[in-house]
Every structure is written in C-alpha cells, then in structure tokens.
Amino acid sequence: MFITKDIQYIGVNDHKVDLFEGQYVVPNGMAYNSYVILDEKIAVMDTVDANFTHEWLDNLQNALSGRTPDYLIVQHMEPDHSANILNFAKTYPDAKIVASAKAFVMMQNFFGTDFAEKQVVVGEGDTLSLGKHNLTFVTAPMVHWPEVIVTYDSTDKVLFSADGFGKFGALDVEEDWACEARRYYIGIVGKYGAQVQALLKKAAGLDIQIICPLHGPVLSENLGYYLNKYSIWSSYQPEEEGIMIAYTSIYGNTKKAVLQLAESLKAKGCPKVVVNDLARCDMAEAVEDAFRYSKLILATTTYNADIFPFMREFIDHLTERNFSNRTVAFIQNGSWAPLATKVMKGMLEKSKNLSFTETEVTILSSLNEESIGQLNALSDELCGEYLAQQDATANKNDLNALFNIGYGLYVITSNDGKKDNGLIVNTVTQVTNTPNRIAVTINKENYSHHIIKQTGIMNINCLSTDAPFAVFEKFGFQSGRNTDKFADCEPLRSDNGLIFLPRHINSFMSLKVEQYVDLDTHGMFICSITEARVINNNDTMTYTYYQDHVKPRPDTEGKKGYICKICGYVYEGDKLPEDFVCPLCKHGAADFEEIK
Helix, strand or coil: CECCCCEEECCEEECCCCEECCCEECCCCEEECCEEEECCCEEEECCCCHHHHHHHHHHHHHHHCCCCCCEEECCCCCHHHHCCHHHHHHHCCCCEEEECHHHHHHHHHHHCCCCHHHEEECCCCCEEECCCCEEEEEECCCCCCCCCEEEEECCCCEEECCCCCCCCECCCCCCCHHHHHHHHHHHHHHHHHHHHHHHHHHHHCCCCCEEECCCCCCECCCHHHHHHHHHHHHCCCCCEEEEEEEECCCCCHHHHHHHHHHHHHHHCCCCCEEEEECCCCCHHHHHHHHHHEEEEEEEEEEECCEECHHHHHHHHHHHHCCCCCEEEEEEEECCCCCCHHHHHHHHHHHCCCEEECCCCEEEECECCHHHHHHHHHHHHHHHHHHHHHCCCCCCCECHHHHHHCCCECEEEEEECCCCEEEEEECCEEEEEECCEEEEEEEECCCHHHHHHHHHCEEEEEEEECCCCHHHHHHHHCCCCCCCCCCCCCCCEECCCCCEECCCCEEEEEEEEEEEEEEECCEEEEEEEEEEEEECCCCCECEHHHHHHHHCCCCCCCCCCEEEECCCCCEEECCCCCCCCECCCCCCEHHHEEECC
C-alpha cells in the first residue's frame, strides 16, 4: 500500500491476539505498522511483532523490488515494534540502525548486542538525508517509553508518530477511530499527558499532512480532529459533557439506587448518562468513560472496612493515569458502619482539580425515604447547569450573573452571518444599574469588533476557574476571520441566536449595543442586557488566576533564546528574526522577550 509516491506500508494485521499487553481486550485484533521510504537511500521505519517475522520480511522484500535498505529507523523499543531488529540485521547486514542512545541500551537487553558497528545515534533535531527526502528526529520521551523518537519527513510532510495517534484494531476491520483510539491512549499513554503536550507543541511547528502511527490507520484527512482529541486527552480535560456512574453492588440495593439516579439525571437534562457495573464490564472501557465525560459518580459498598475490590481497582486505574479536572459524587452503602465515601475520597486525594459535590448519598442496606431524598438532591446538584442551559427550564432573567463580572476573563461570542466567532477579553464592566448597562471594550484589529459593530449584539461568557489553557488557545490565539472556532463544538444558543459555551463558564449574558465610543485603538460597546443566566456557582476566572494556574510555565532551563509572552512558546537561537510568527498563538516578534 502506497502512502505517498515514495512511502509504502509494510505492516501486518494480528487477529490471533486476544489481550494486548496482556490486559486490553482487542476483539478486532491489532495492527503492527511498519513503513519503507524509497529514495536514493532506503529507510525502513520500525519492525513488527515476533509472530509475523516472515510476513513482514516478505512485505519488505516486495516493496524493495530487488534493492537493499540502507537504514532501519527504530522509534520505539516495545517488542511489538522492535522484535525483528535482529532478524533485519541478519537479513540486511550492511544496513545501519538509527535510534536514540537509550534505544541502543535496550537493544543490548533484548538481543544481547547493541549493534555497535551499525549504530547511528540521533537526538532532538538531528537529521538524515535519503536523497530528496530529509528526515528530522524529534525526541518524545515517555510517549510512552523513555527512548521514543518520532520522525518528520519534510518532503512529503509526513510525521511517523511512533505510538502516538495509534488505536486498537487491525486495519482490515472498519470501526470508529475515536472509541478505540481513546481506550488505547488512556490505557497505555494516559499517565504521560505532560509529555504528550510537549510533543504536541513541537508538532505545532511542523507542516504535517499525513500521520503514520505504529498502530491503527494512516491519518491523512481532517488532521485537526485527531490533534484536538490528543490535546483534550493529554490535558486531562473532559471530552464530552455527561455523567458516568461506576458502581458495584452485592445484593442489588446499590444497583437499584444507581438506576433510579440515572433516570433522574436523564429527566433533568443531562446530555449523556453512562452506567458501568465494575464487576461485569470491561475495566478499560469503564476507565475510558471516566476520562471521556465531565462528571463521575462512584457508588459502592463498605466491604471489610474498606471498599468493594472492583471499585478499588477502578479508582487505582484513574489515579495512576492522573485523573483530574472533574466533578465527583459519592454513593455509599453499608449495613452498620458505612465507610466507603471516606475511603474513596482518600484514594482520590492525589488527583488534581477535582471538585466534590456537597451532596453525598448514604444507603443503610436499602433505599429509604432519607436516602431517596439524598438521591434527588444529588440529581438536582449535578443537573443545575443543564437545567440552566435549556430554554424550557432556564431562568433567563437571573441578574445575579452581574455579580460574576470583575477583573475576569471572558469569551465574547458573535456571528458574522455565516459562522460563529469568539474571542477572549478582560475588559468588561458594569457601568450603571438603573438601567443595567455593560461596557465591553474590544481592540479594533479583532474581527469580533468588526462583527459586533455591524450586528449590534454579542454574548458575554464568564469563564470559570476550571477553564483549561485550550480555551485561551482557541479564542485568544487565532482570528475568526480565517478560523472556525466552533468547528468541533455542538453549540448551545441563547434567545438572540448566538452561542454560549457549553462548559467552563459560570454564567452568560446576551447584550444589545446601545452606544459606541471610539477609543482610537479600541472601541467601547455600551450595552443593555436582553438575557442573563447563571449556570453554576464556580468561581470566575480572574487574570491573576490565569497567570498563576492556567497559563503553562515554559521549560527554559538551560535554553538560550526567546519566549512568547502570550502563550509561552520558546524559540531557541541567538537572534529572533524580526518577521518571526509564533507557531502556537500567531503573535509576532514584538510579543517575545529574551530568556534571562
């Protein structure tokens, strides 16, 4: 199979494997991908699992058409990709082996030799020319082993991404990419979100048109979709709004409570409710759901003064993978001394940015009037924002939203008649209260200023402290004139037809422009309020909170160069070009400062 004119796929499908890495159920098998780049010199990208030696060597031989390879590039040393390095070396004794220094140490461990006479050691930024194809190596430690490198072919604009962007499933089976890629990522790479974020930052500076992973299909269309998924997963943000209930039940009473609660959540507008019986479901699927949705309910019994074993295993899986940035609720059952909630909270202490509901449900053996009341109260608490988002149940004249205005950060949404737009501002002020008037000041260079001047309407979304850096990247680092900022969003709309954000806000207000004040570089829109909703009671995101807790702190240790004051991108070099544009936020050289 040709990926490009010069790059061929020579991997294999494995339908014999039932458990990948001895623990993940793979009903549709696995693909072990390998590629060959045919140029003046020939490079083979990784090998395959030991069970497919001859099939892979046949695939390689057929692709070579009588030629011999010059290089084997080893990006990752897990045996499903590296098992045939020694067989390759025996078959093609004149070929060099290209890998990181740590990979050669591992080869000694696996094969009893580090191929000293064949070694080409590469590190960050090293290059290899095959003729017209020029390869650049990028280190990717702990994505998900320490020796990993990925390879960029600048000629065909191909990123060979090692285990990144991989998925479960053989290539001769059609299935949804996201489901099995999510389960694969969270199970195998999930602990190393910070390292994946670092790799994504490096990738942002590359012109990538094709991604060739070591598992799963070659990705050549809509790459923004896949990159966005990885950005969400690796920053531990919820992918979808919804509630996942994970439970264990011995005699059925906890299950009865869970099913009753699930129906109540659905009735009160929760967009998705997923229920997992941890004793019977695929544990990896349950872990995937916990990371997929924004809220989690844990329901279990007190068991031997602890919690039921399947629940303990489940929480261990979560904390091992840095579960964070979620709302968590608890239901405990016990006949004489219920301790489950205390134990579960204790296990989650190592997790970051979790908020626990005020309501906790305690069942004494079986549901009674008191515990049913607690279930209803929990349902109300978890669904408050969903009720506020729905036209039928929302209080659209809740002027308590005004109390969320301070020196905060906001997303202003608008629409140019063809598509929705949004931008970050910190210049929102209540100027009068009889009548209520809001002033919003926007730089004239921003496309939103142009739209609002024409339409006379906007929405103010008051960001809450759970808003991740990705929100600021989307609405602060790119222009809506040439970017659809809501391409991957299922929008919610207020009565004026404009979007309000489905997550990461505590309130929004719809505004109608009553007066415009020209402030030279900026324009001030003085507006009346046509709708106001309070979504939840989360704290408003202030500029100080953003600087201290949200904006990434770039790694400048030992580096010489310049740092972007907007997003933290680091340019390494003695002199920053005057025309340099940040690859992340698109700001120019004027917004960089020298690393001291």
